[in-house]
Amino acid sequence: MKFQCDAKAIAGAVTAASKVVNAHTTVPILNNVLVSAQGDRVSVRATDLELTLENAVGAEIQEEGSCTVPARLFTQYLANLPVAAKLQMQGTSTRATLKCERSNYEFYTLPADEYPPLPEGQKGVHFRVDAKEFRDASSAVTFAASGEEARGAVLMGTLLELDGSDLTMVATDGYRLARRHVALAEPVTSPSKLIVPARGLGEVVRVPSDGVMEATVIGGQANQLVFQAGDVRISARLVDGQYPNYQQVIPKEFDKKVIASTAQLLASLRRAGVVAGDRASMVKLAMDGSSLVITASSDTAGNAYEELDVERSGDPLTIAFNAKFLVEILNHIESETVALEFVGALNPAAIHPAGNGASDRQLYILMPLRQ
């Protein structure tokens, strides 16, 4: 393998792929990135066997081939090259030689044919979606997934439900739930459900590419979902398991509603949350007339009182929530006004961007606190 390319470009690709390298791995070759030169592109791949990241950059290829280079060494070396320099790289199964201006380095490598191959298996579900839409939807949903390992991988993942031209993304940690719909670029032939680990979607969210993202399931033993957008390919092992029946916890009807300024509500809750800090972060929302009063108190910090003018319908209600959950949800609402809908003080509440049909696109369900 021999090629020349822009040092900064390959530095970006190596850094992006190396993120997945686990410093504690016991398999030596997983400390390395696989560099492959083919056609007019050089690709850089890294994996921890659960998640695989691959980035490609343009290059002048003199000899096609591949080699593996220790990720940490390679990233640090590249980070310290002069800006706008050209890098000349040559690699074999034992050595990689890197030349840049008047510096010349040799790194010990491991044979490329020992690097874990890309997942193989029968291609299953395939869908195409606008890359930016998918990114936005992923970040609006994945934060609600569980971070609690003891409760299992299913709740730590995000559910992707494909049906016709619709992709529904759902995440829940058992206390709050996020759901968002995204229109597919073209309809899928048959409905299916996939659970993607949070880490996988976390990488997808960072892909800068615009245009269309392709996603394909590689079935069988591999059971991976491979995302491809521009020069980036991400493949994540899917989670096996039954996702909870989330539809049954979304109330069909609400009889109390408040519409508030998203920014005002968020600021009030952040301030009140400072006081609520030590008591399960509890804030109380009291709705009456055309006002929403937020209170919090703690034995050590003191008391908080916030009053907002809101549009309101239905009976008065006082309900308690974990302030952190409310703030996290409101952080993902981009519309100027937000709607909060309730049934009772111990029933799930709905939070969504205000406006007709907005809850169909993006919806959050939050369980209250029992005082």
Place this chain on the structure above:
Amino acid sequence: MILHGDLDAFYAGVAQRDDASLRGKPLVVAGASRRAVVLTASYEARPFGILSAMPLYQAKSRCPELVVVPPDFAKYRQASQALFAILHEHASAVEGLSLDEAFCELGDATVAEALDAGRKIKDAVKEAVALSISIGIASGKMVAKIASDDAKPDGLRAVAPGTEAEYLKDKPIRRLWGIGPKTEERVRAKGLERIGQIAELSDDVLYELFGRWGAELRDLARGIDHRGVNDSEAVRSISSEETFEHDVAGIAGLLPFVRSQADQLAERLKQRMLRASTVAVKIKLSDRTIIGRQTSLAQPTDDPRIINAAARFCLRRAALHRPVRLIGVRVASLAPAGARQIALFS
């Protein structure tokens, strides 16, 4: 004075209480799996050499007519709550050690007054849950606990202030707090077998044998024990451990212990009005290496099922490659019990 109370063969006692046909019979409480171990043995089973944590097949081989009863944790919790309610009525502070064992602070009570409280507690426990409890009374925690052990079953024993050293003098050193099997072996090799011998050691010998901890150990051997009953002190973590008489191989045999420890911890969290956000397990293997695993919870909890599930998760992640000598569960990141987050999926 301090009172130590401990229900007699708790799990087995509950089984015999609820089924008259089991009374007077050698009985153990154990799980149903092929590799089950004994959780508690009734007093009738003990003469056969049957002990807690012994593999069930071994217990059966020692006593072919042994009756095996599955555990019923709901009943144990119920009895435990009743027990602690009674203890709180008679003490200014109660420090729970497990579901069926606690220290009680009796303040300036005289021996006669303490014995009277002990009798009332015994009667109330018999009346409320129909179980027998053994009670030890002394000026310090250790002697109170040793006295209640000596009084078992269904006994009441007080050690008058000033007579502690005399009471301890002829007992084997193993009964001193802090003397484990390893230390015992080392100390016995020096010809020290009785607590009274420790009480008389010189500073130099103490230091050589036990390091800095020696002076404290000699105080204990002399019956000097100033540790009070902590029920409300700021606790950072609560743990429950069990060392097995026989090493337990494989996770299946450990699960009933984890389950019962999770129950104990949940009970103690509730008593202290606390909830925990971290659950950890401690495992000591047969070669004495210690493995620890812990996990964080999204919501602070005092729910025994959640603690049990988290502890099982830690246990599975520990990838045990040897038989286990000790298993313990610990809860930490404690916060005062506040409002409770309602779950979406019931």
